[in-house]
Amino acid sequence: MNLKLARDNGAATDAERRLASPLAVRGLTVSYGQKPAVFSVDMTVRAGHMTAIIGPNGAGKSTLLKAALGILKPLAGTVTVLGQPVAWRRDHIAYVPQRASVDWDFPTRVIDVVLMGMYGQLGLLGRVRPRHRAQAMDCLERVGMADFATRQIGQLSGGQQQRVFLARALAQGADLYLLDEPFAGVDAATEQAIITVLKGLRDAGKTVVAVHHDLSTVRDYFDDVFLINTQAVAEGPVETTFTQENLQTAYGGRLAGAQMDALAETLSGTSAR
Amino acid sequence: MSGSEFVPLSLVPMLIGVCVAVACALPGNFLLLRRQALIGDAISHVVLPGIVVAFLLTGIVASLPMLLGAAGAALVAVAAIEAIRRLGKIEPGAAMGVVFTTMFAGGVLLLEMSDTSAVHLDVEHALYGNLESLIWLDATGWSSLWDPQALAYLPVELPRMAGALGLVALFIAVFWRPLKISTFDEGFARTMGMQTGPLGLALVVVAAIAAVAAFDAVGSIIVIAMFICPPAAARLMTNRLETQVAWSVVFATVAAVAGYVLAGYGPLWLGAADSVSAAGMIATVSGVLVAGAALMGPARR
Numbered sequence: 001m002n003l004k005l006a007r008d009n010g011a012a013t014d015a016e017r018r019l020a021s022p023l024a025v026r027g028l029t030v031s032y033g034q035k036p037a038v039f040s041v042d043m044t045v046r047a048g049h050m051t052a053i054i055g056p057n058g059a060g061k062s063t064l065l066k067a068a069l070g071i072l073k074p075l076a077g078t079v080t081v082l083g084q085p086v087a088w089r090r091d092h093i094a095y096v097p098q099r100a101s102v103d104w105d106f107p108t109r110v111i112d113v114v115l116m117g118m119y120g121q122l123g124l125l126g127r128v129r130p131r132h133r134a135q136a137m138d139c140l141e142r143v144g145m146a147d148f149a150t151r152q153i154g155q156l157s158g159g160q161q162q163r164v165f166l167a168r169a170l171a172q173g174a175d176l177y178l179l180d181e182p183f184a185g186v187d188a189a190t191e192q193a194i195i196t197v198l199k200g201l202r203d204a205g206k207t208v209v210a211v212h213h214d215l216s217t218v219r220d221y222f223d224d225v226f227l228i229n230t231q232a233v234a235e236g237p238v239e240t241t242f243t244q245e246n247l248q249t250a251y252g253g254r255l256a257g258a259q260m261d262a263l264a265e266t267l268s269g270t271s272a273r
Numbered sequence: 274m275s276g277s278e279f280v281p282l283s284l285v286p287m288l289i290g291v292c293v294a295v296a297c298a299l300p301g302n303f304l305l306l307r308r309q310a311l312i313g314d315a316i317s318h319v320v321l322p323g324i325v326v327a328f329l330l331t332g333i334v335a336s337l338p339m340l341l342g343a344a345g346a347a348l349v350a351v352a353a354i355e356a357i358r359r360l361g362k363i364e365p366g367a368a369m370g371v372v373f374t375t376m377f378a379g380g381v382l383l384l385e386m387s388d389t390s391a392v393h394l395d396v397e398h399a400l401y402g403n404l405e406s407l408i409w410l411d412a413t414g415w416s417s418l419w420d421p422q423a424l425a426y427l428p429v430e431l432p433r434m435a436g437a438l439g440l441v442a443l444f445i446a447v448f449w450r451p452l453k454i455s456t457f458d459e460g461f462a463r464t465m466g467m468q469t470g471p472l473g474l475a476l477v478v479v480a481a482i483a484a485v486a487a488f489d490a491v492g493s494i495i496v497i498a499m500f501i502c503p504p505a506a507a508r509l510m511t512n513r514l515e516t517q518v519a520w521s522v523v524f525a526t527v528a529a530v531a532g533y534v535l536a537g538y539g540p541l542w543l544g545a546a547d548s549v550s551a552a553g554m555i556a557t558v559s560g561v562l563v564a565g566a567a568l569m570g571p572a573r574r
Contacts, residue, residue: 066460069463069464071464090466093464095461095464101458102461103457106456106457107511107512107517108453108457109512109513112513116453116454116461119465120465122450124447124448124450124451168461
């Protein structure tokens with residue numbers, strides 16, 4: 001009864017929000033050595049929105065993402081996907097790692113990489129059938145890489161490699177897409193292609209979370225921001241949360257003056273609009 | 274060469290050579306791509322102290338205790354490599370180097386100090402094996418392959434090695450996708466729920482099984498060569514993992530057969546009187562194949 005009232009008033013409790021969230025993190029602490037890389041972080045991602053994880057270098061952005069995915073074991077904390085442990089919801093999640101994290105000399109072709117995304121469907125010994133290939137080609141088509149299907153992955157440019165990674169994530173057919181710096185070191189055309197695909201996913205009701213480092217594009221690309229510097233700094237819609245004060249807190253004065261000025265311009269420009 | 278000469282003298286060593294070569298080359302493909310190629314080297318060296326200890330404990334040269342000793346030593350080595358890598362924060366290649374040289378040297382010392390002169394167990398045997406001595410005296414020709422009486426006296430190394438090859442091939446076939454995905458992109462593999470740690474360990478254990486089974490028949494030189502050379506040559510032939518593994522099987526087979534024939538008859542053709550070590554020649558041929566692929570392979574860079 002009370003719960004229902006609360007919902008009607010638009011003031012959901014924390015427990016309710018966590019259950020409904022495609023990715024909710026509570027008290028997450030991860031450490032590589034003595035010093036924690038991520039300390040006691042709470043994060044609740046809104047379904048059907050695009051969230052940017054923002055913070056200075058070494059702030060624990062990638063670590064947060066990897067711990068949320070279960071790639072890294074946290075010291076403490078819980079991660080839930082739609083209210084369930086992440087391990088039970090693997091087929092709901094697609095992941096695009098940092099491009100530099102894999103061996104691009106690996107003997108495999110573009111189409112084979114995309115087919116890796118269908119492991120959840122194919123299982124250990126399932127045959128790759130024409131419909132799987134057609135599905136993989138369709139994913140490549142969506143990122144504009146269909147013409148490169150039989151190329152060896154090492155022959156691609158950085159931007160093309162990133163698009164292939166995105167196609168592999170699309171092949172996973174997930175509801176939640178987690179991307180680690182998808183725009184790092186890619187050309188402008190690729191950046192446009194990727195953001196178009198991601199916005200398309202969002203408009204289709206999917207949830208997108210990306211570690212992002214280019215502060216000047218946050219307002220154009222994302223709905224929500226999550227600011228982190230080892231600890232969570234702020235979380236919420238871009239309009240109310242992506243503010244100069246929050247950025248100064250997150251970056252702790254490490255934001256260069258020129259960068260801050262340029263940013264102030266985009267901030268004021270957007271609010272005047 | 275007639276069947277009555279070929280079958281008893283050459284068929285079995287040749288088949289064992291092929292089984293060893295393929296059984297080592299299959300996991301070698303993944304070890305190479307994971308930058309763990311030296312683990313085969315490490316395993317094949319550490320097997321020696323395990324065998325010597327097994328001999329000292331039992332006092333007999335029997336297959337089962339030796340295999341157990343070798344397997345035990347391989348496990349100790351894998352654990353020691355991991356421990357040194359983590360505790361000492363030393364890179365994996367160096368950790369392997371430390372462990373296998375120390376354990377091999379320890380095995381040599383043990384062998385020299387103990388009284389093994391009466392039995393066929395020495396350093397040379399450990400390195401080159403005794404492939405040529407695995408003859409099938411009960412065979413009289415090709416028909417012996419269907420003769421149960423003759424088959425009963427088939428050298429035990431052949432079925433043992435064929436079994437090891439079957440096990441290795443089964444492991445690679447069943448876990449093909451997880452092995453491929455986790456070798457290419459371990460983080461992604463984990464997000465799909467693959468247990469990449471146990472899988473990597475299983476790969477090393479399977480490689481160890483191949484190495485231990487092969488050691489007795491062919492010694493460590495050929496094992497090291499077959500873990501690395503056929504996959505390395507195959508990588509230069511193609512940009513697809515499936516094709517690479519197929520090529521590695523072809524190269525391993527070619528090296529085993531050509532190496533055995535060259536060792537037996539090459540010196541005679543050159544006018545020398547004796548034949549040379551088959552294991553040494555097989556390893557040499559595999560090295561030549563890598564050189565050829567490096568010069569002419571279509572996928573070299």
